[in-house]
Amino acid sequence: MNLLEELKWRGLYQDSTPGIENCWSVPGVGAYAGFDPTAPSLHVGNLVVVMLLTHCRRYGLRPIAIVGGATGMVGDPSGKSQERKLLDLDTLRANQAGVHAQLEKLVAYDPDGPELLVLNNYDWFAQFTFLDFLRDVGKHFSINYMMAKDSVQNRLESGISFTEFSYQLLQGYDFYHLYQHYGCRLQVGGSDQWGNITTGIELVRKLTGGEVHGLTAPLLTRADGSKFGKSEGENVWLDPERTSPYKFYQFWLNAADEDISRLLKIFSLKGREEIESALERHAAEPHLRIAQKMLAVELTERLHGKPALETALAATDALFGDAPFSTLERLSPKEFGQIFEGVPSATLNRSWFEAQKNVVDLLAESGAAPSKSEARRLVQGGGLKINKIKISSPDHVPVFDELLAGRYLFIQSGKKKHHIVVFEP
RNA sequence: GGGGAGUUGCCGGAGCGGUCAAACGGGGCGGACUGUAAAUCCGUUGGCUUACGCCUACAGUGGUUCGAACCCACUACUCCCCA
Numbered sequence: 001m002n003l004l005e006e007l008k009w010r011g012l013y014q015d016s017t018p019g020i021e022n023c024w025s026v027p028g029v030g031a032y033a034g035f036d037p038t039a040p041s042l043h044v045g046n047l048v049v050v051m052l053l054t055h056c057r058r059y060g061l062r063p064i065a066i067v068g069g070a071t072g073m074v075g076d077p078s079g080k081s082q083e084r085k086l087l088d089l090d091t092l093r094a095n096q097a098g099v100h101a102q103l104e105k106l107v108a109y110d111p112d113g114p115e116l117l118v119l120n121n122y123d124w125f126a127q128f129t130f131l132d133f134l135r136d137v138g139k140h141f142s143i144n145y146m147m148a149k150d151s152v153q154n155r156l157e158s159g160i161s162f163t164e165f166s167y168q169l170l171q172g173y174d175f176y177h178l179y180q181h182y183g184c185r186l187q188v189g190g191s192d193q194w195g196n197i198t199t200g201i202e203l204v205r206k207l208t209g210g211e212v213h214g215l216t217a218p219l220l221t222r223a224d225g226s227k228f229g230k231s232e233g234e235n236v237w238l239d240p241e242r243t244s245p246y247k248f249y250q251f252w253l254n255a256a257d258e259d260i261s262r263l264l265k266i267f268s269l270k271g272r273e274e275i276e277s278a279l280e281r282h283a284a285e286p287h288l289r290i291a292q293k294m295l296a297v298e299l300t301e302r303l304h305g306k307p308a309l310e311t312a313l314a315a316t317d318a319l320f321g322d323a324p325f326s327t328l329e330r331l332s333p334k335e336f337g338q339i340f341e342g343v344p345s346a347t348l349n350r351s352w353f354e355a356q357k358n359v360v361d362l363l364a365e366s367g368a369a370p371s372k373s374e375a376r377r378l379v380q381g382g383g384l385k386i387n388k389i390k391i392s393s394p395d396h397v398p399v400f401d402e403l404l405a406g407r408y409l410f411i412q413s414g415k416k417k418h419h420i421v422v423f424e425p
Numbered sequence: 426g427g428g429g430a431g432u433u434g435c436c437g438g439a440g441c442g443g444u445c446a447a448a449c450g451g452g453g454c455g456g457a458c459u460g461u462a463a464a465u466c467c468g469u470u471g472g473c474u475u476a477c478g479c480c481u482a483c484a485g486u487g488g489u490u491c492g493a494a495c496c497c498a499c500u501a502c503u504c505c506c507c508a
Contacts, residue, residue: 254461287460320461374454377469381455394475414455 175200
């Protein structure tokens with residue numbers, strides 16, 4: 001199996017330039033993809049392109065990532081309605097470092113193989129004057145050619161600034177630069193990048209006569225039509241400080257059955273036979289969610305490491321499984337905090353217990369319920385659990401001894417809504 | 426400029442003097458089922474010291490009335506028709 005065949009069966013192949021096989025016939029050749037430097041972390045939406053680079057590396061190409069300081073400033077015209085903010089250099093460097101570390105774990109997960117290179121195109125664009133750019137790059141493209149791109153066409157009605165119109169030339173020049181200095185002959189990206197990629201190929205051919213290639217992956221969508229990569233409207237980040245390993249694990253575990261076949265092929269590095277057998281078992285017994293668990297375990301471990309995976313598994317079992325809630329007492333305060341990161345919390349003083357208030361008061365005062373009426377309704381409907389123990393009477397009076405680790409009360413309203421109350425001494 | 430219709434809870438939409446915290450549908454939230462899913466079914470859906478009690482709410486203000494979402498007046502906004 002070669003790279004192309006691998007990407008095809010995995011569903012990572014949308015389109016490529018004719019004769020693409022030529023570009024990896026030379027040993028040590030580079031393959032590049034660009035990433036937006038707007039945040040110090042990638043999110044799962046970036047993961048498709050990360051996987052493209054990963055597979056390139058597995059087949060011996062040198063992976064190059066551009067975390068584009070220069071292109072990020074100009075803004076890819078696809079989608080965005082807001083004016084881009086210019087990022088200052090310090091932020092840029094910090095973002096780049098964060099992204100670099102993540103790519104190291106994912107693309108270069110295997111120590112054997114070509115070294116991963118992460119570059120900032122600000123380094124070569126900063127010195128490039130406008131006049132030089134017009135003469136050296138702009139001269140090679142007709143307006144007609146540039147206008148034909150989908151990214152431009154889609155904006156003709158609503159309007160597109162000269163800045164964003166020029167974006168494709170910047171990205172095209174990146175490809176040329178990498179070709180000249182790093183032996184890069186392939187650019188990969190999402191299907192929306194096709195236009196920008198072909199501009200680069202064109203520029204390389206015109207400036208050097210060299211042959212370079214492009215390959216795109218299809219846009220990843222969810223069966224229910226919602227955008228991939230969000231969990232309850234929030235981005236799922238790769239940075240454990242932003243999205244805890246537990247949340248990350250949960251994201252994959254909750255993938256829909258209709259999506260999991262595609263997701264597993266795209267994001268798992270396991271071999272074809274292993275993946276197909278897992279999917280068969282999953283189809284036979286979908287309620288066991290074999291495929292989701294397999295993918296969640298694999299990705300969490302690759303990105304965050306084994307200890308983090310184990311914490312995520314323990315937390316999952318304690319929160320959703322049969323394990324008693326007390327197993328969480330073993331967790332360090334930091335791990336505890338991570339699992340409940342994003343879980344709404346409230347802080348009360350321990351003297352709260354002196355007043356002998358009931359659960360309805362607790363829910364209302366901690367913000368777990370918006371009003372006492374609603375709290376009462378919840379309890380009467382049988383939807384309240386405290387530290388995983390069902391509370392069926394609104395008159396129940398919580399006592400100090402119920403606190404987990406002497407500090408916490410874990411409130412479940414319904415099955416999925418969690419709330420943590422911290423009692424300060 | 427003239428004429429008409431309307432403005433109700435998260436949304437749509439009934440109500441046209443008391444029994445209206447307001448039908449019905451959607452959505453939300455709980456429960457059962459289940460897989461931390463989908464579908465389905467059940468419950469619930471203004472607040473309060475849970476009370477056949479009180480408070481706040483049917484665009485705003487004022488009025489008629491024992492009593493107003495409902496009648497009247499004015500104000501604001503929306504839509505339609507004619508110039």
